[in-house]
Amino acid sequence: MPLSARFGLVLASLVCTAVAPAASPEISYTGNDTVSSRADGGLPPVVGVQNIQVYRANRTHSEHAERLPDTYAHAPMLAWWHGRFYLDFLTAPVNEHDAPTATSYTTSEDGVHWAPARILFPAMPIPGGGLSVMHQRMSFYVSPDDRLLATGFHGKTPSPNDGSGFGRVVREIRRDGTLGPIYFLRFNRNSRFTETSAPYPFYTTSPDPGLVKACEALLANKLVTAQWWEEDRAEDGFYRLQGKAISIFHRADGKAVGVAKDAQHSVSGDEGQSWTRLGFMENIPVNSSKYWGQRTSDGRFVLVYNPTNRLRHPLALITGDDGKRFDRLLTVHAELPVQRFPGKFKNLGPQYVRGISEGNGTPPDGALWLTYSVNKEDIWVSRVPVPIVGAVGDSVNTDFSTTPLGAMPTGWNVYRPLWAPVQVVEAGDGHGHALELRDEDPYDYAQASRVFPSTLDGVIRFAVLPRQESGRLEIDLASARGERPVQIALTESGLVEARHEGIWMPAGSYRTGQWLAFEIELRHPDRFVLRIDGKEALARTAYFTDLVPSIDRLVFRTGAYRERGDGGHELSGADVRTPACAFLIDDVSITSKP
Incomplete structure (x- = not known):
């Protein structure tokens, strides 16, 4: 029985344009583990994994550099560039998709000790009054000439990612820690939002030709920009793949694999110019939390996700040799603290996992570094040793x-x-x-x-x-x-x-x-x-x-x-x-x- 029938779902998490007909699944889990509703899922842990809290929401004694009292924190992204981790995430006053929602960022040299978070993209005034809701399915990008760009999307409440928002912004993070000006990178024409409505200029007006070149390299990269479709939803031919929260990695055979919410996946043999839709991954739960796929430093592959159909705990992973067949389900983050601040759509658990995207740096320790939120109020990273194992043989x-x-x-x-x-x-x-x-x-x-x-x-x-x-x-x-x-x-x-x-x-x-x-x-x-x-x-x-x-x-x-x-x-x-x-x-x- 197909998973769509098994779970009684009709899902549209990943739709492809410029695609071949749907084919059989190419990602499968070969194990048969039973996952419980305990925080650890009743699963063994990855040996040597370190869970490190980066940011702890605090309403009355905020440790944010700008003293934000926000109690919603979610959707972190991670990069490694010139000897330093860069991590950004969303914050909102109480609830998911509250206005204003801003993007904050922090940095660390060792992944353990992090600088106080600062605003990277503030909410902006929007037509008709009020402030925007920042949203991000992708953020960091290291350009071919080694510039670090950060991006985010300005949407509006109650649904900043439904195609009715305003557009994507970009700014440079310089090696000395300073930030460049904010520019619009792409306007959302669906909402008729244009240069005349925008509080920031378009990137082509920048007096820095190197920044313009870096932005154009980003816009030309169909693998990276595939992650933008959900917020933009333009029908102008810019997107080749339509999906929610897509994670993209290259298999050993050189093909790019896109893994989206609800266990959907596709494959491309031409760097994202066209895709073959593969439907549900096999024997992997259909969860609306994110999935993360990556090739690890030992040449193997890992898929990280919440291993149930609904709960967002624990955070777990499976590994494989070819990027297709995976086994050995192990926990990465097996703790579930009590949620301190209630809020609308604030799911419990370690969720919305992201790693370091291809091209966005490689930490020298060879470990797998992941970031995620816990209870949608705290931001964490995990250092996962490579090779990834679940047992030891020595005393x-x-x-x-x-x-x-x-x-x-x-x-x-x-x-x-x-x-x-x-x-x-x-x-x-x-x-x-x-x-x-x-x-x-x-x-x-x-x-x-x-x-x-x-x-x-x-x-x-x-x-x-x-x-x-x-x-x-x-x-x-x-x-x-x-x-x-x-x-x-x-x-x-x-x-x-x-x-x-x-x-x-x-x-x-x-x-x-x-x-x-x-x-x-x-x-x-x-x-x-x-x-x-x-x-x-x-x-x-x-x-x-x-x-x-x-x-x-x-x-x-x-x-x-x-x-x-x-x-x-x-x-x-x-x-x-x-x-x-x-x-x-x-x-x-x-x-x-x-």
Whole structure:
């Protein structure tokens, strides 16, 4: 049965002009994973992925350079140019498609520490009064002569991307960080918006011939401008492909593949001059969130998306060798914090993913860099190590001594909100380096986890130093799919507890500034012994809380476990940091029992 019949949908996400007749799908997923409604989907993670919050919406204590109080943030785009990441995104006062909606941007040298966001494209006055709604399906473009252009589209409420908007603007971002003037790049003739109506001049009037040349190179690139159709919808022959939120990459055979919303795809053998429509991708959910396809630095291919038909969590990926057949569904972003600010059309979850488009730079670390919004109010990036794997074969033995101060350790999965950083620090008292989880976020937490070879007979050792007796650190041993058979907590009242068959049991106490040495001995098939500072901490051997076929992850988290966050209510105190709590982790070793 075709997917269109299976889901009872008649979709128009991708229509082609100058095309051959529809052909069979050329992208398929060969796996048969079941995805749950948990934040992680019940899926294993990519090993070593780092989730990094870039921008946190804040109504009353804004950290935006222009102090924007907007609580809607969405649709980020990413580029790498001359040793720096460039990221832009939309912001609106409360709701999606509110007027005014502006485009902001930020930059970073390392992808972890980002400059305060600034306005890139403000909303403009529109005919009849009011202000525009910025919208973007594509933004950055590096020209053949190495100029970085940013673009955006001025639409209007309630639908800035339905063809009734005003036109696309462009400005140059210079290497010294300054911005060039704003010009119109293409007017939307459907709405009869012309030069006489525009608050900005047309690009051809620029006194800089190099800028004009760069704009004309962009306009001539049918692969890049294919992403504009949804907002423009002109019938003047400019567009060869019609689709929503198209992601374009080249396969190993040299053909360009366009992947659009609702799992639609097309292929071009002449750099976008003509296309063959391929319909739905096979065995891939039909979701109105975005899809992202890319060739990775190891020559393989990745497709990133939300792996259900409706929910926008988790963010996951599949990989393949030829850009056609993909397998191994793994999570990239498996957390779903509570939504702090309600708003119209503010879906929950990590969504609207974009990577770095071909031609827009290649970070030197060889990783796959992605950007997306979470709950349509915060902007994140993820660094995905390449090669992309979901399991490891070596035992773990690390003391963080070789990890630079301020960095995140290689091979660890990290969830790093702005107000809950994870990084290696100097522990003090001659101890050396340790991994710090610090938390000042009233509604989120810091998390670090380490994937290790599957076992039910292993021994896990680590040391913990609490910086206070009022915070909470939870420690889990988890399965590949997220069940938590072993659960330990350093509680807010200075106690250590562990769960036996779901029941919290006392396991001692802790003090500020004193290291505790933990040892967890797993006993096949469903028991464990907990030792602290060499002594058994529980009155009895404990049984697993969740029954699992294997244990694959060690997890540290500065807060209570959440299956998934919710939304729809304004949360008090969301704009103000809480008193800091911090925990140091060191001397982690994980081995299978001989």
